[in-house]
Amino acid sequence: MTIEMGVLTTHVPRICHEDHVADFQKPMVQAMKEVSKTIYSIQPDVLVIVSCHWNSTFHHFVDTTQRHKGILTAFECPELISDVPYNYPGDEQLGKQLVEAGKKAGLPVIEVNDPTYVWDYGTVVPLRYLVPNEDIPIIDLSVVWAASLDETYTWGQQIGKVLRESDKHAVFVSSGALSHNLVRGPELMPTLSEQALDKQFTEYLINGDFTSARNMLPQYARAAGVESGGRHLAMLLGVLEGDYRGNFLAYGQSSGSGNVVMTFQA
Ligand SMILES: [Fe+2]
Numbered sequence: 419m420t421i422e423m424g425v426l427t428t429h430v431p432r433i434c435h436e437d438h439v440a441d442f443q444k445p446m447v448q449a450m451k452e453v454s455k456t457i458y459s460i461q462p463d464v465l466v467i468v469s470c471h472w473n474s475t476f477h478h479f480v481d482t483t484q485r486h487k488g489i490l491t492a493f494e495c496p497e498l499i500s501d502v503p504y505n506y507p508g509d510e511q512l513g514k515q516l517v518e519a520g521k522k523a524g525l526p527v528i529e530v531n532d533p534t535y536v537w538d539y540g541t542v543v544p545l546r547y548l549v550p551n552e553d554i555p556i557i558d559l560s561v562v563w564a565a566s567l568d569e570t571y572t573w574g575q576q577i578g579k580v581l582r583e584s585d586k587h588a589v590f591v592s593s594g595a596l597s598h599n600l601v602r603g604p605e606l607m608p609t610l611s612e613q614a615l616d617k618q619f620t621e622y623l624i625n626g627d628f629t630s631a632r633n634m635l636p637q638y639a640r641a642a643g644v645e646s647g648g649r650h651l652a653m654l655l656g657v658l659e660g661d662y663r664g665n666f667l668a669y670g671q672s673s674g675s676g677n678v679v680m681t682f683q684a
Pocket residue numbers: 429470471540594595645
């Protein structure tokens with residue numbers, strides 16, 4: 419039916435548990451809670467999320483599992499994310515439609531329908547804030563290292579087409595940072611140059627100038643070390659192709675990375 423809203427969100431591991439969030443990251447958490455209110459006011463039938471921490475090498479994976487249930491201890495940061503349970507419904511039918519559409523477009527898309535698959539923290543952390551009641555069906559997507567930004571954009575276009583042609587109301591979430599040249603020190607901001615690039619990219623999104631955002635992305639992704647090489651952003655731009663504008667809610671740091679919380683509505 420329609421993509422009711424797009425979301426670009428952070429998933430920095432230090433916000434996994436709300437009672438441990440540092441002051442400098444609280445505005446991002448507050449913004450995610452605002453986004454959650456909007457999501458619940460929309461009451462979507464499904465939330466599709468791409469996570470920069472589900473890194474696949476060759477294939478675009480679609481998690482069509484009907485019940486996503488597990489306990490996450492993040493292998494990158496078990497000191498921050500350990501023994502975190504989650505239990506969300508899935509949408510096998512729509513997930514399969516996404517797989518089919520991707521294959522028809524000639525893309526190497528593979529269905530993952532496996533209750534033993536454990537989610538990554540780029541999926542779990544934002545959903546703890548965006549869908550805290552665990553009551554909206556989720557479809558999880560990977561970012562693919564062998565896929566160029568253009569291929570990832572094309573995959574995003576196919577996803578957007580399926581969601582628009584479905585009779586379901588959907589929200590699409592892109593989980594990942596902007597600049598991402600990580601350094602030790604959680605409180606450290608990106609460099610001034612990286613912040614300037616993040617700001618310019620964000621301004622294009624706010625102005626609905628997705629063409630410029632897409633044109634900027636390849637060089638920006640290299641210079642600022644954008645998370646997942648910018649693939650989560652390419653996918654978001656492909657999915658939201660059309661008349662969407664960004665609404666800026668927060669920008670914050672984590673170990674030298676720049677993280678934004680934004681929504682997109684037509
Ligand atoms: Fe990350």
